[in-house]
Structure formats: structure tokens, C-alpha cells
Amino acid sequence: MTTVQENSSSVSSQAFAKKCRRKALLKKHAFIWTMLAGPIVCWFIFYLYTNLNMIVMAFQTPKGAWTWQNFVSFWDNLSATDGSLRIAVWNTFLYFLLANAVILPIGTLIAYFLYKKVAGYKFFRVAIFLPSIIPGVVMVTVFKETISPVGPLGKTGWIPALGFLGQDSTATPTVLFYTFWTGFSSIMLLMSGTMARIPTEVMEAAKLDGCGPFREFRSLVIPLIFSTLTTQLIFGLTGLFSSSGPILLMTGGAHKTTTLSYWIFENVYGSTGATAADAYNIVSATGLVFTVILFPIILLVRFLVNKVDMVEY
Amino acid sequence: MEKIGIVQTKHRKTGRLLSKRTGGERAVFTVVFVLFLLYSVSLILPFLWMIMNSFKAHTEFVMDQAAGKTLGFPDVWRLVNYINAFKQINYIGITFPVMLLNSCYYVFIGGGISVFFQAVTGYVISKYKFKAGPVIYAIAIFCMTLPIIGNMAAEMKVRAQLGLLDNLAAVIFTSMSSFGYNFLMMHAFFKTISWDYAEAVFIDGGGHFTVFFRIMLPMAMPLMTTLFILSAIGIWNDYQTPMLYFPSSPGVATGMQLAAFEMLRKAKTVYYAALVISCLPVLILFAAFADTIMKNYTIGGLKG
Numbered sequence: 001m002t003t004v005q006e007n008s009s010s011v012s013s014q015a016f017a018k019k020c021r022r023k024a025l026l027k028k029h030a031f032i033w034t035m036l037a038g039p040i041v042c043w044f045i046f047y048l049y050t051n052l053n054m055i056v057m058a059f060q061t062p063k064g065a066w067t068w069q070n071f072v073s074f075w076d077n078l079s080a081t082d083g084s085l086r087i088a089v090w091n092t093f094l095y096f097l098l099a100n101a102v103i104l105p106i107g108t109l110i111a112y113f114l115y116k117k118v119a120g121y122k123f124f125r126v127a128i129f130l131p132s133i134i135p136g137v138v139m140v141t142v143f144k145e146t147i148s149p150v151g152p153l154g155k156t157g158w159i160p161a162l163g164f165l166g167q168d169s170t171a172t173p174t175v176l177f178y179t180f181w182t183g184f185s186s187i188m189l190l191m192s193g194t195m196a197r198i199p200t201e202v203m204e205a206a207k208l209d210g211c212g213p214f215r216e217f218r219s220l221v222i223p224l225i226f227s228t229l230t231t232q233l234i235f236g237l238t239g240l241f242s243s244s245g246p247i248l249l250m251t252g253g254a255h256k257t258t259t260l261s262y263w264i265f266e267n268v269y270g271s272t273g274a275t276a277a278d279a280y281n282i283v284s285a286t287g288l289v290f291t292v293i294l295f296p297i298i299l300l301v302r303f304l305v306n307k308v309d310m311v312e313y
Numbered sequence: 314m315e316k317i318g319i320v321q322t323k324h325r326k327t328g329r330l331l332s333k334r335t336g337g338e339r340a341v342f343t344v345v346f347v348l349f350l351l352y353s354v355s356l357i358l359p360f361l362w363m364i365m366n367s368f369k370a371h372t373e374f375v376m377d378q379a380a381g382k383t384l385g386f387p388d389v390w391r392l393v394n395y396i397n398a399f400k401q402i403n404y405i406g407i408t409f410p411v412m413l414l415n416s417c418y419y420v421f422i423g424g425g426i427s428v429f430f431q432a433v434t435g436y437v438i439s440k441y442k443f444k445a446g447p448v449i450y451a452i453a454i455f456c457m458t459l460p461i462i463g464n465m466a467a468e469m470k471v472r473a474q475l476g477l478l479d480n481l482a483a484v485i486f487t488s489m490s491s492f493g494y495n496f497l498m499m500h501a502f503f504k505t506i507s508w509d510y511a512e513a514v515f516i517d518g519g520g521h522f523t524v525f526f527r528i529m530l531p532m533a534m535p536l537m538t539t540l541f542i543l544s545a546i547g548i549w550n551d552y553q554t555p556m557l558y559f560p561s562s563p564g565v566a567t568g569m570q571l572a573a574f575e576m577l578r579k580a581k582t583v584y585y586a587a588l589v590i591s592c593l594p595v596l597i598l599f600a601a602f603a604d605t606i607m608k609n610y611t612i613g614g615l616k617g
Contacts, residue, residue: 028521039489053464127357135550135565135569135592152383267466
């Protein structure tokens with residue numbers, strides 16, 4: 001009798017435990033999906049649906065009929081000697097070189113010397129970060145006013161009569177110079193944040209072994225921050241096409257200063273009324289072509305980067 | 314106590330060891346110091362020039378410009394440009410105070426919602442085991458490193474279809490899609506937090522929401538503050554997004570950009586004053602949180 005009772009009570013306690021577990025699981029999933037519902041729905045609308053729309057638009061006329069015409073127009077613009085897209089692609093390449101071959105290494109060096117506490121490093125850290133804080137419209141206005149023929153440097157005779165931004169030959173180099181001048185802030189912040197995490201014991205051991213600053217930078221710091229450097233390289237590559245930088249504020253794309261991302265912005269923003277829909281389809285086709293080109297490049301870079309042994313610390 | 318003293322002395326010694334420089338090193342550091350100083354001055358000086366000229370009357374500035382004397386101090390330091398900035402800056406009927414309010418809306422609603430949801434997604438994906446979790450994480454990494462170029466036109470179309478074009482409510486929805494760069498940082502942060510806190514709450518009869526809102530969210534506050542400040546600065550300075558998607562509600566950056574042509578011709582010094590005002594909120598925000606930002610901002614490698 002007692003065994004039967006024990007059995008039935010163990011069965012009921014098992015059932016109770018099962019019920020509890022199910023209830024707990026239900027509660028857990030209710031929490032997970034309540035929290036994620038908003039972000040997931042938004043991702044489906046603003047990422048997936050939007051990008052699928054872009055692919056479809058690339059193959060359509062504004063009225064919705066299927067066509068290759070957008071790609072033909074894209075190619076015509078790209079192959080014409082003075083085509084705006086051709087200029088945009090060339091300039092984008094220049095900005096890419098500047099960001100990765102010049103600003104990234106110099107920015108890392110700047111971060112290194114700040115990390116090594118060069119005299120006045122606290123002041124320099126804030127001063128160099130200023131371009132990231134101050135609105136672009138302010139930075140650009142200040143820069144344009146400074147190099148304007150009637151500005152504070154006007155009487156020096158260095159400024160051409162039309163201004164550096166007013167003629168084809170100097171406009172793009174000037175914007176490149178501006179990008180260089182203001183370009184170190186985020187790299188500096190990111191890299192000095194990363195370097196600050198390097199264990200001091202490592203640096204001390206190297207110092208005791210008679211390691212100088214250049215050897216220390218090359219053989220210790222670079223390998224230790226390599227994963228951040230490569231992440232930055234990949235984001236630099238992807239960011240290049242998504243932010244149009246200071247072009248609108250500088251020249252509005254005039255004097256052959258346009259870049260690919262600015263070209264896209266200009267065509268979407270500048271098109272109103274009847275021409276808008278037409279421009280939307282060509283922009284979508286252009287975007288699609290460059291996405292398809294960039295896709296394997298980024299995969300390759302990530303593959304190569306993953307092959308390098310990263311130091312974990 | 315004595316032990317602590319020894320440790321402290323040791324640390325002081327090692328600290329000195331790292332900062333000790335040989336003759337050659339000292340020369341390199343001196344050159345670097347001079348270069349940094351020149352560069353910093355080049356960044357700051359043009360601003361001082363603008364601030365100084367924002368106190369001049371328009372006619373005084375024009376005369377100085379003709380004489381090539383804009384580097385000189387104003388005859389009288391006039392605050393009137395700063396008052397006029399609020400009255401005269403105007404783009405399609407939108408005045409400077411309204412632009413400031415719009416920017417505040419984008420910063421607090423857009424920035425606030427996005428940082429909150431970045432914490433939510435980072436927390437749920439890193440702390441809960443469920444089948445879709447790793448899939449969502451992989452998709453997030455994939456989307457981040459492989460961007461789609463030129464989807465601006467498609468986004469305009471989608472927003473128009475949903476009635477979200479030039480509609481301020483859209484800020485709420487778009488800020489919710491939070492699987493970006495900051496999601497990774499929140500994810501990495503919550504990975505380091507022990508689950509024991511949650512277990513303790515469960516034993517006391519608390520639920521998952523209590524754990525998140527009462528325990529985890531307060532712990533994530535320093536990182537969330539950093540991310541919020543950085544995104545607030547970004548949103549305040551972003552002129553492109555409002556220009557495209559909210560043309561009737563420009564923020565300060567957009568409004569100043571659109572008003573630039575007319576103002577630079579008509580009342581340059583008033584425009585300079587408005588530029589100075591538009592810098593102030595971000596400068597104050599940064600000054601207040603500089604240390605938090607500098608300490609908390611770092612990223613690791615992208616694995617997977």
C-alpha cells in the first residue's frame with residue numbers, strides 16, 4: 001500500500017516538476033521573444049525588405065516593368081571620359097588609399113605616443129579628438145573660411161583667386177587634405193583605448209631587455225593590437241561606401257569632387273518629381289554592382305585576417 | 314599594511330621604469346611633442362578665429378575682410394549676434410530654436426531607444442541559450458561586415474510605402490533595429506557578467522524581467538552611457554539623415570548646412586555665432602564624460 005502511495009506521489013511530483021520546467025521554459029521564451037520582437041521586426045523591414053527591394057528596383061523601370069536599362073545607363077556613365085560615376089569611383093579609390101595607407105598607420109603611431117605619455121598627452125588627446133565632436137558643418141565652415149581668398153590667409157598670396165575649392169585641379173586634393181587634417185580622431189581613440197589594455201608587465205619586461213621605442217612599437221604593440229587594426233581595416237572598407245564625408249559641405253560635388261557614396265546621396269536627395277523614380281532605379285543598379293564587387297573583396301580580407309594568429313591577452 | 318607599502322613602492326618603481334627615457338628616445342619624444350603641438354594648434358586656432366569674429370558686427374567684419382585684418386580683435390565685443398542667431402537663422406520657416414529642439418528629439422529619442430535596444434539584444438543573445446540565438450548573432454556579424462551599397466533609394470521607397478517618410482515617429486522604429494557595432498560591444502560586456510546574480514533573483518521569486526531591469530541594466534550603465542554619448546554626438550552632427558528622411562524637421566546640423574548659403578552672404582558673423590552655439594551641447598557633453606568615453610571605447614577582433 002505504502003509502495004503504491006510512494007509511487008503515485010513520485011509520479012505526481014515528476015509531473016509537477018515537468019510542469020514547472022515547462023512553465024519556466026515558457027517564461028524564458030516569453031522574455032526572449034518579447035525583448036527581441038521589436039529589433040527583429042525592424043531588421044526585417046529596414047534591412048531585409050529594403051535590400052530585397054533594392055535588388056528588385058535595379059532590374060525595373062520606375063513603372064515596375066523588368067529591364068536591363070539601369071545597368072546600361074550605369075555602364076554608359078562609368079565609361080564616359082567625364083562621366084560623374086567614373087570620377088566618383090576614382091575619388092573613392094583615393095579616399096580608400098588615404099584612409100588605409102596614410103591615416104590608419106599615422107593614427108596608430110599617434111595613439112602609440114599618447115599611450116607612451118608624451119609630454120602634454122592629456123591635452124593632445126582631447127585636441128586630436130575634437131574633429132569627432134565638433135559638427136562637420138562647423139569644421140568645414142571654419143576650414144573653408146580659413147582657406148578662402150578673402151579669409152585670414154587671403155593676403156598671403158598663397159590662395160588662388162578662385163579659391164582651392166573653386167577649380168578642378170585643386171578641389172579634390174583640398175578635400176583630401178581636409179580629410180587627412182581631421183581624420184585621426186576616431187583611430188586615435190580606438191587605438192589608444194586598445195593599447196591601454198596591454199598588460200604593463202609585457203612592456204616592462206621588454207624595457208628591461210633594452211627594447212627601444214621603435215622595436216617596442218613594431219614587435220610588441222602592433223602584434224598585440226593586431227585584431228583591432230584588422231577590424232578597423234574591414235570597417236574602413238565597408239564605411240567607405242556608406243558615408244559621404246564632407247563632400248556636400250565642401251563643394252556639393254562640384255569641380256570633380258564627387259565620390260561614390262556622395263553620388264548615391266546626390267541622386268536620391270536631389271531627385272524630386274518625375275525624375276526621382278528614374279534616379280532611384282539607376283542608383284539601385286549602381287549600388288548592386290558595387291555590392292557584388294565588394295562582397296568577395298571583404299570575404300577575402302576577412303579570410304586572410306583570420307589566417308593570422310591573433311594574440312589573446 | 315607593510316605589504317601594501319612594498320607593492321606600492323614596486324609599482325612606483327616599475328612605473329618609473331616605463332617612463333624612463335634614454336637620450337635618443339628623449340629626442341624622438343621632443344620631435345613628436347612639437348609635431349603634436351603644431352597639429353593641435355592647427356585644429357584649435359581656426360575655431361578661435363571664428364569665435365572671435367562671431368563677436369564682430371557684420372559691417373566691421375566685412376571691412377576687416379577687405380583690409381585683410383580678420384585676425385584682429387573686435388572693436389567692441391558684441392553679444393548681439395548670439396541673440397540674432399535665434400531670430401535670423403531660418404530655413405523654410407524653421408527657426409534656429411526649432412532646429413535645436415529637433416536635434417534634441419533625434420538625440421534623446423533616437424539615441425536613447427537605440428542604446429536601450431542594443432543592451433537588450435546584446436543581453437538576450439549572450440545570456441540565453443535558445444536555438445535562434447547563434448543564428449541571430451551570425452546574421453548580425455554578416456550584415457555588419459558586408460554592407461549593402463546604394464540602398465538609400467530603396468529605403469526612401471520603403472519609408473514612403475510605410476508612411477514613415479518625413480514622419481518623426483519613424484525615429485522610434487528605425488532606432489530599434491539594433492544589430493550593429495554597439496550590439497557587439499554590449500554582447501561582449503554581458504558575456505563577462507556572472508549568471509549567479511540572476512540565479513539569486515530567481516530563488517527570491519523574481520522573473521527574467523526583474524533580472525534584466527533591476528540587476529543587469531544598472532551594471533551596464535557605464536558602457537551604455539559611453540555608447541549613448543558617442544551616438545548622441547554622432548546624431549547631433551549628422552546632417553544627412555534628417556535631410557533625406559525628415560526634410561521638414563531639420564536638426565541643427567542639417568539646418569545650418571541648408572541655411573549656410575544665404576547666411577554666409579547676408580550675415581556671416583551671425584552665422585558664426587550660430588555655429589558656436591551648435592557646438593556647445595556636444596562640447597559640454599564630451600567634457601563631462603571624456604574620461605568615461607576614453608576608458609570604455611575599444612573593440613576586439615571579428616571572429617566567425
